Amino acid sequence: MFCNLRRAPRSFIKVLEVSHRTIMTTELQTKFDKIFGRIDALKPVFIERLGQAIEIPAVSGDETMRPHVVKKAHFLVEQLAKIGFSDIQLKHLGVQPPPVQNPDLQLPPVVLSRFGNDPAKKTVLVYGHYDVQPAALEDGWSSEPFKMVVDEKQQLMRGRGTTDDTGPLTGWLNIVQAHKEAGIELPVNLITCFEGMEESGSLGLDGLIAREAQGYFKGVDAVCISDNYWLGTKKPVLTYGLRGVNYYETTIEGPAADLHSGIFGGVVAEPLVDLVQVLSSLVDSKGKILIDGVNEMVAPVTDKERKLYENIDFSLDDLNASTGSKTALYEKKEDILMHRWRYPSLSIHGLEGAFSSAGAKTVIPAKVHGKFSIRTVPDMDSAKLTKLVKEHCDRVFAKLSSPNTCSTELVHDGDYWISDPHNASFTAAAKATKVVYGVEPDFTREGGSIPITLTFQDELKCNVLLLPMGRGDDGAHSINEKLDISNFIGGMKVMSAYLHYYAESAEN
Numbered sequence: 132m133f134c135n136l137r138r139a140p141r142s143f144i145k146v147l148e149v150s151h152r153t154i155m156t157t158e159l160q161t162k163f164d165k166i167f168g169r170i171d172a173l174k175p176v177f178i179e180r181l182g183q184a185i186e187i188p189a190v191s192g193d194e195t196m197r198p199h200v201v202k203k204a205h206f207l208v209e210q211l212a213k214i215g216f217s218d219i220q221l222k223h224l225g226v227q228p229p230p231v232q233n234p235d236l237q238l239p240p241v242v243l244s245r246f247g248n249d250p251a252k253k254t255v256l257v258y259g260h261y262d263v264q265p266a267a268l269e270d271g272w273s274s275e276p277f278k279m280v281v282d283e284k285q286q287l288m289r290g291r292g293t294t295d296d297t298g299p300l301t302g303w304l305n306i307v308q309a310h311k312e313a314g315i316e317l318p319v320n321l322i323t324c325f326e327g328m329e330e331s332g333s334l335g336l337d338g339l340i341a342r343e344a345q346g347y348f349k350g351v352d353a354v355c356i357s358d359n360y361w362l363g364t365k366k367p368v369l370t371y372g373l374r375g376v377n378y379y380e381t382t383i384e385g386p387a388a389d390l391h392s393g394i395f396g397g398v399v400a401e402p403l404v405d406l407v408q409v410l411s412s413l414v415d416s417k418g419k420i421l422i423d424g425v426n427e428m429v430a431p432v433t434d435k436e437r438k439l440y441e442n443i444d445f446s447l448d449d450l451n452a453s454t455g456s457k458t459a460l461y462e463k464k465e466d467i468l469m470h471r472w473r474y475p476s477l478s479i480h481g482l483e484g485a486f487s488s489a490g491a492k493t494v495i496p497a498k499v500h501g502k503f504s505i506r507t508v509p510d511m512d513s514a515k516l517t518k519l520v521k522e523h524c525d526r527v528f529a530k531l532s533s534p535n536t537c538s539t540e541l542v543h544d545g546d547y548w549i550s551d552p553h554n555a556s557f558t559a560a561a562k563a564t565k566v567v568y569g570v571e572p573d574f575t576r577e578g579g580s581i582p583i584t585l586t587f588q589d590e591l592k593c594n595v596l597l598l599p600m601g602r603g604d605d606g607a608h609s610i611n612e613k614l615d616i617s618n619f620i621g622g623m624k625v626m627s628a629y630l631h632y633y634a635e636s637a638e639n
């Protein structure tokens with residue numbers, strides 16, 4: 132057979148290839164029709180499942196709510212078993228490290244499970260988190276946050292966790308059910324990794340991923356995280372980059388105790404006066420970082436990258452709407468997005484130790500801390516950045532010839548993440564988006580950080596795709612969090628089609 136093909140004229144092979152592709156496409160289309168039809172038909176079941184999950188107030192940041200977080204893990208185990216996932220395991224992560232009220236507080240378990248274990252298929256690990264942000268009716272919700280409301284008129288589901296991240300998480304369960312009921316084989320082996328501590332720093336997850344890299348996660352070809360959002364409300368996106376963050380604290384210390392300015396003002400060197408000068412030397416009012424050597428570390432914009440910005444559905448008005456003001460530093464879409472996503476920024480967050488209440492207290496604070504952070508991007512090096520920041524602060528302080536002392540420390544750092552938006556995983560997800568929504572997705576980055584993305588990439592040595600389900604106005608972490616039903620249904624169709632296109636792709 133192969134010999135025949137090799138001897139066949141070139142044009143014949145071409146025809147064969149084309150017709151082969153056409154057949155595949157038609158075959159896929161038939162599969163999609165069946166799966167998508169099933170997803171539509173199962174809509175009430177999927178909404179019901181989400182509603183049940185939302186009723187469990189799995190707030191990871193509140194120690195007293197921990198039993199609910201654990202209960203939600205068990206709910207997921209039950210659902211996974213019902214749908215036919217196998218090897219379901221609750222991975223315990225031990226006690227929560229300090230600071231905690233209860234020193235014996237156990238971290239919520241990570242829920243691992245598989246669907247399929249065929250060595251001939253690719254293996255995709257899907258990540259989601261089942262814990263949620265706190266929420267209470269008194270915060271201004273229009274309905275009980277832990278009782279999901281289906282708003283038929285607006286065609287959306289409201290409740291804490293609908294979009295962040297319980298909705299997308301249950302999406303993975305639902306699409307397996309849809310495949311089974313449609314009689315379509317899942318094209319990949321699926322592994323779920325659902326954590327219950329994401330809203331509280333993903334404590335314990337790094338270690339678990341490292342431990343399971345050659346265990347439960349052995350053979351994973353790609354990771355898909357569905358825990359971010361479209362940039363706006365209309366156009367689907369795929370996300371290929373996140374900024375990192377280095378957080379610093381500068382402490383200036385002088386007198387042994389706070390002093391009265393009527394007695395000591397003008398005769399002692401004031402720490403807060405020094406600190407204000409150090410802080411003001413870091414960044415100018417146009418957002419330009421003034422620390423020598425920082426901007427030089429930033430990777431230049433390539434033409435290919437610039438092209439990705441051209442079609443993105445975003446405008447100055449969107450920015451103004453989300454800040455509720457006209458305080459933008461840039462007018463052009465490209466400038467705004469690049470400064471949000473691919474350039475570093477320095478923000479001054481606050482002062483500790485300084486007088487900050489109402490009134491007119493005449494104190495000279497004895498010891499003050501200035502807090503600031505730098506959002507980092509390729510190719511900035513965290514250790515090098517910290518060295519530059521410390522040297523800068525020391526240099527500026529030295530120029531003040533102050534008898535006070537000044538020190539700058541790194542509080543925490545998390546690296547940036549960047550992927551190739553043209554790799555097999557992104558290409559598959561782009562095709563899937565086109566099939567479901569009829570448009571090419573925008574390729575976006577985010578200004579914030581999801582540190583676990585990088586952990587998966589480094590530990591499992593594979594590509595990570597960020598595949599959002601919800602919209603930019605879903606109100607994750609805010610009041611009246613919602614997920615549009617069209618995004619829920621469309622998102623599950625994209626997840627399904629993504630797995631099929633990825634399974635077909637030649638490389639990993």
Ligand SMILES: [Zn+2]
Nearest residue numbers: 295296329358
């Ligand atoms: Zn989330």
